[in-house]
Amino acid sequence: MSEAAQKKDKTKIGDLDTLVTYHLRRAQVAAFGHFTGGMKEDKITPGQFGVLALIVSNDGISQSAVARALGVERSTMVAIIDGLQDRGLVIREPSKIDRRSNALRLSDKGRQVYDHSLHLAHLGDAKTMAALSEDEAAQLLALLQKVNHGI
């Protein structure tokens, strides 16, 4: 999608306006744009942020568990962790209880980057919901949580 979005077109979106799926997609693309656009020196992608957040809340988590929680294949996780490790944000330690798996944790730098990114992420959320009042923003979050907690 990117920046080339629509301008003051007289184009009618018609039935799309009645579909939650369409609006979810639109809003999600905008939200990722705000997230990415708000990143300063650290340049964390939404996908990388998800990984960092899971490690923060589940110290020593395995790559497979992160993959399951994010709904991606564990083979896909390898390159993502590689990138975060190469940047010195994530550390792969051999698990003490299962010699097949890596115990993931954040370096001090990784923790700093995460905390900063979380702040920027909330700023991005605010941009995404700029058209909403505070109450409406809280309602939207609550409704989406309800939608997702069943998944």
Added chain:
Amino acid sequence: MSEAAQKKDKTKIGDLDTLVTYHLRRAQVAAFGHFTGGMKEDKITPGQFGVLALIVSNDGISQSAVARALGVERSTMVAIIDGLQDRGLVIREPSKIDRRSNALRLSDKGRQVYDHSLHLAHLGDAKTMAALSEDEAAQLLALLQKVNHGI
């Protein structure tokens, strides 16, 4: 993402639960899954459905206008329209007012497929919002419309 989503993990999502961006992404992936999974013989993707919907509501629209409305590059539209044309759903006619552009319209079959797909899309929406009451579903749609109308 696909089907490999999370199970009854004890993994905590932590800060992610406070981010609308995360929940939008999660819900959108689920919604696309419901859309795609609900497709029977016609096998329309969410992206193709968007194109069909725009042509329905803007007869004779150009490829570039569709691309702008969906926020993709016009080079990207070529293959999408090619696919729909090869399946006999969309017709490229030379525009009568601008010899550079194609006027797009749906064949009768394209219209049938669209109408059916719209029905299936609404069923997919219902699955996505299965955890919500009717009132809540209406609220969610209204809030997302408000978010997107500013974009």
Added chain:
DNA sequence: TATTGTTATACTCTATAACTATA
């Protein structure tokens, strides 16, 4: 037998750049 991490490979979606024919 099942799972973890890994590699090799391929597929989908999308963008950029350049071209032509128009406007």
Added chain:
DNA sequence: TATAGTTATAGAGTATAACAATA
């Protein structure tokens, strides 16, 4: 000069299939 459609090409992001090590 700018725009519409097209092509060639490349880059993300992701999946599948197979393998060795371990459970």
